[in-house]
Amino acid sequence: MTAASPNLRIVAPRLPTPGSRELAELLAAVAEGASERDATRTLPFAQIDLLRAARFGALRLRKEEGGAGLxxxxxxxxxxxxxxxxxxxxxIVRNxxxxxxxxxxxSTGxxxxxxxxxxxxxxxxxxAMNEINARSLGGTSFDTRLVARGDGFTLAGVKYFSTGSLFSDYVMIRAQDEADRFVSAIVPADRKGLxxxxxxxxxGQRLTGTGTTRLDDVRVAADEVIFDDESEGFGFARPYTGSYSQLFLTAIVAGILRNAAEDAAELVRTRKRSFSFAPAEHPADDPILQQAVGxxxxxxxxxEAAVLAAAEALDRAVASRVDGAPDIDAAHAGALAAAKAKVVVDALAIRAGSQVFDAxxxxxxxxxxxxxxxWRNARTLASHNPAAYKARSVGQHLISGERLPLTGFY
Known part of the structure; x- marks a missing residue:
């Protein structure tokens, strides 16, 4: 990994929890030059190093295990x-x-x-999960294969859309074994053959490292492998396991909206010229421009309200797992809330991306x-698992009571 550039501050070891000085400083450092990086396609290795140094990835981990327990x-x-x-x-850190x-x-063990x-x-x-291959409707299959060799395994295959892996220390690779069982292998990013x-x-989202992962007989130790069928309540065997990943994307879209509002306000605040038929001499006093920003x-x-409401629904599902009695109804309610949030938030963000120019x-x-x-970034994120499918499933559930699909990003 590349070292952080000298003009970026490495935050203190204390975790950057909500409302803390550490989080404020980290966010300010990440925001510095963000637009320029996007324009010049400068990959944010230094900014990811800041998150790594701050142990940002441990925010959700339990306190007794070194996290913040959020x-x-x-x-x-x-x-x-x-x-x-x-x-x-x-x-980048979504996966x-x-x-x-x-x-x-x-939940247990x-x-x-x-x-x-x-x-x-x-x-x-x-x-490294997604592949460009033919698959049956509603199903999942991987061409990437885990093959037993000696006291371990080897992995071979090609993955696409490996968001974040370019910046990572470890890569979680999804595959199937010789018996077609689904498996996760977690290996160092610098492993030979990877x-x-x-x-x-x-x-849009030009800097996420969402590229190709090639696996050329990558050696995998036995203790780096987790089979889905041996991991009840753990890993990918959990129902509606994709709801959280989907809501995470929607949270990013909500963040884009917040930044668009800030940029729109700054545009009007600093604007010198206006239209000859404008209702006010100064753009900052123009009610039409004020309305656009508003x-x-x-x-x-x-x-933001939609995302956080859906997150509360997912928290209730998590609570049932922690109690040792996973509640499928709570999990479905969380998936339903995440789907509704996506349908609404995507539309708001794509529209707002155009409204910035009205200001x-x-x-x-x-x-x-x-x-x-x-607009580019919101449109790109919205294209992940299109909202039309989510809206249809939500409507079908309301009409007939049929549940959302158990797998995929629901």
Whole structure:
């Protein structure tokens, strides 16, 4: 990993919890130069090093195991702030927190201790899961294969959309074994045969390292492997395990909305010229421009409220797991809330990305201003698991009572 640049402060060892000085300083450091990084496609290795040094990835980990013990609502409130500072950085750590939820925070047993120790020490975990292959409708399959060899295994295959792995210390790789069982392998990012490529060329979220992962007979130790069918209540065997990962994306979109509102206000505040037919001499006094900013700010407020309400629903599902009696009804309620939040927040953010230009006029469209990044980033995130599918499932449930799918990002 590259060292942090000299002009960025490394925060104190105390965890950057909500409302703390450590969090405020960390967010300020991440926000510095975020627009310029987006415009020049400068990957945020230094900013991720700041998160690593601050042990940001341990915020959700239990206090007795070296974390901050935040609830999902508390964590996602921080994610919204981080996304407002730089949505690329927030997106990079999304798969890390998915790993924490699945492997470092089980409901029972102590199999999680090894993985929790990685997180407590500041390690960041990426994910290599998605593949571009043909699959049956509603199903999942991997061409990546785990093959027994000696006292361990080897992995071979190609993964796409490996968001965050380029910046990670470990990579969680999803595969199937010779008996077609689903498995997770958690290996160091510098393991021989594992190649991370920076080949993401999306119009938005340009700096997330969402590239290709190549696995060329990667050696995997037996204790680095977790089979889904041997991990009840742990890992990917948990029902509605994707709801949290989906809501995490929606929290990033809400953060983009907050930043768009701040930029819109700054545009009007500093704007010198106005339209010849404007109702006020100074742009800051123009009620039309004030309304444009107010609408974006109101959208940001509604988006954050939706995300945090859904997070509370997911917290209730987590509480039932911690109590040792996972409640499928609570898990479904959380998935339903996450789906509703996505449908609303995506639409608000995409609209607000255009409204920014209502506040700034033609001069705001200059490439140097890079204000299109809000729309580009929100549009790119919204394209993950399109909202139309979520809206349809929500409507179907309301009409007929049919539950959302157990797997996938629901």
């Amino acid at each position: 609830t999902l609502r508390e964590l996602l409130s921080v994610v919204i702030e981080l996304a407002a500072a730089d949505p690329n950085v927030a997106h 890390h927190f998915g790993y924490v939820e699945r492997f470092a925070l089980p 102590d199999r999680h201790l090894r993985w929790a120790q990685l997180v407590a020490g500041g390690a960041i975990v990426g994910l 190649t991370l490529e920076d080949d993401w060329d999306g119009l 609408e974006i700010a109101s959208s940001a407020f509604a988006a 700034g006029g033609a001069s705001a469209t200059k490439k140097s201003a890079n204000l299109d990044r809000h």
